[in-house]
Amino acid sequence: AMEKSYMSVFLLLVALSCALAKEPPKKETKAPKETKETKPKLPQTLSRGWGDHLIWTQTYEEALFRSKTSNKPVMIIHHLDDCPHSQALKKAFAENKEVQKLAEQFVLLNLVYETTDKNLSPDGQYVPRILFIDPTLTVRADITGRYSNRLYAYEPSDMPL
């Protein structure tokens, strides 16, 4: 039991370091770096590396509209380009064929900038953070990951979840 709780604490620390890095908010962590040295690859894609073969929506408004009309739930992934935990989750998400297949059942949106909808941050704004919205446009705050203090954080090892 002792070992298990050590493990939980370790996982929590790993999962939260990006979130913590954002408080207090610093320009450097909030914005993806885009100096002359690191211009985005052109043309930029909506998938941003989370799965080029999936159909991604551009904005929250589009995702809600498509959910309503297609009767599919929305999956919203909040992430940051310079957050190693976001990057690790992205890699696991993009490379896992089952996850990619499952993702087709959702209206997909990945966001680097927070929306103004507070329903999307039931326990704060941190990354990586995944939320689901059902076709009645209700944010499913009850669908959570494994971490009790950052309910919507996921780890690469959480893919089966």
Next chain:
Amino acid sequence: AMEKSYMSVFLLLVALSCALAKEPPKKETKAPKETKETKPKLPQTLSRGWGDHLIWTQTYEEALFRSKTSNKPVMIIHHLDDCPHSQALKKAFAENKEVQKLAEQFVLLNLVYETTDKNLSPDGQYVPRILFIDPTLTVRADITGRYSNRLYAYEPSDMPL
């Protein structure tokens, strides 16, 4: 003078037919068609054909953030994939080298779905519609096109403007 006013009326009619097609709102005109026959090209790009070599922001929130931090004004293009006037404007915009060069001076955003910010529709929601926001995050409702009843509508021939 007679000829000129006929011409204006004609141009107005041309400019407004997309906008009118949207009232009353129909699902078919509001959403870009995405049936099994017409899946989007994958991976989808943020430029959506308005200039693959330009840097486009994904969301309104991102555009505002980048404007503030870069001190560049925002140019927001509202358009629809199944609006021929949007398409014509897009073609003119993408193919005009001077416009593309000028566009680099802006934080760029092209949207198919309206935001919730009413400041972006000072005289209603219609397409194509271009609005500018200065780095103090003020929507410049004073920057208008040539049409008095749809202030922010532009035509392919308006490129010099």
